Amino acid sequence: MREQGxxxxxxxxxxxxxxxxxIPGYRKLWEAAVAYGFI
Known part of the structure; x- marks a missing residue:
């Protein structure tokens, strides 16, 4: 399950x-992932 995630x-x-x-910085990618609902 975690691997799929x-x-x-x-x-x-x-x-x-x-x-x-x-190639965005890690902070922009992190914020985008959080906004998308990954965290």
Whole structure:
């Protein structure tokens, strides 16, 4: 179960990076993941 969650989080982070058209810092990615409901 945790591995599946990690895979979906990784997929989300990759998509978010593509959306921002750059390599965002970890804080921006963390905030985006929290806002999306991962935490």
């Amino acid at each position: 990690n895979d979906s989080l990784l997929d989300f982070l990759k998509e978010e990076s593509d959306r921002q058209h750059c």
